[in-house]
């Protein structure tokens with residue numbers, strides 16, 4: 001099965017083309033330019049859009065706008081190509097890229113998204129983990145001081161485990177179905193005031 | 198066929214038109230109900246709703262036009278100005294469809310879109326004309342010389358847009374959202390001369406509505422609650438008259454200065470019945486094309502530089518023209 005995977009929920013967007021588990025290519029950019037990567041991936045693999053059989057898209061949590069760019073892209077592709085879509089949690093994909101580690105995504109406004117039994121939004125001081133736990137992700141980098149003081153181990157800032165990688169979205173994608181059933185994971189209600197994210 | 202997509206504010210819209218400007222479908226899903234309880238558009242709420250509606254609206258527009266993407270030759274999408282998070286939903290979806298089908302894309306300016314609502318069949322208006330664009334987000338006087346030209350801005354608002362003035366006025370009067378339609382409705386039972394509200398005198402061809410809003414606030418404050426109930430229609434009618442007078446006076450002034458002989462009114466405020474009566478000689482698009490819609494975006498796409506594949510893959514949205 002030829003799967004196109006991408007995730008634009010965090011600062012670094014990731015995309016990958018995966019054929020029956022074999023990674024044909026993987027690229028990084030920003031949410032707005034993710035289709036440039038997708039285009040390059042297909043060209044490098046000599047694949048045509050018609051050959052795509054499934055899309056795996058990151059549903060967040062992360063930047064609200066970033067999450068929506070990914071899902072709107074998936075909806076447009078699915079509509080135009082008639083391919084089914086599977087949603088993958090950005091936290092799950094991060095965890096898959098760093099076995100045993102705790103994924104921590106920057107949620108802005110002094111908070112992080114973490115898997116704490118379930119995906120939650122917390123201030124860094126509230127994140128619970130065992131001593132020596134490795135924390136990965138943009139939130140781990142940003143709140144390194146707080147988390148290390150609480151006993152976490154955090155790889156260097158440029159360690160690739162901090163970035164979601166779309167090969168893991170393709171790997172984790174299970175239920176492919178209608179794009180509209182793939183919903184974003186926001187974990188926060190919108191502000192009723194008019195401030196922007 | 199041209200597929201248009203619009204998501205700059207609180208309407209999710211898709212439309213299919215022919216290259217010569219016949220509307221085959223024009224689907225608009227308004228979020229007004231959703232935002233009514235806040236008395237205005239909440240950007241994050243709007244953006245979330247756009248994502249939920251973008252596929253159904255696109256599908257409906259194709260179905261209603263009895264066509265499919267196979268027949269679409271060009272996609273036009275609003276790239277700005279507007280709420281950035283809202284715009285990006287439409288832009289991302291449009292880019293994805295265009296990429297998947299290797300179609301060209303036109304990044305349409307929302308304001309050009311409003312003007313291009315006048316170029317649709319069955320009664321297209323041919324430039325040159327002087328155009329008053331009045332909506333929730335914009336109040337502009339434009340000198341339109343050609344369909345493909347960027348219109349010259351003769352005047353704009355220094356504070357609130359006319360649509361915002363209606364919304365804020367409606368809130369002061371305890372009326373619902375969107376304010377323009379509510380005030381228009383209740384004003385029919387009121388005396389437009391009951392209150393003498395000021396029309397701002399700002400230099401040039403610009404507009405200002407903040408003083409008017411303050412005048413209404415004072416008038417409302419002076420009334421005991423039961424009295425306000427009784428005078429609400431008079432206040433609405435007088436307030437509406439002041440907004441419309443400001444718009445009409447400036448438009449006529451601009452016509453004098455530029456020697457324009459023909460006017461047009463576009464944008465949501467163009468649906469206001471008082472404005473239509475006060476500028477009887479102005480061409481106006483049908484009501485369904487005044488408020489935000491995608492037929493006007495598809496129409497503008499015809500006169501916007503089209504970007505062939507793959508030039509648009511990194512296309513971004515923009516919040517403001519400045």
Ligand SMILES: [Zn+2]
Pocket residue numbers: 307311332333464465488489
């Ligand atoms: Zn508009």
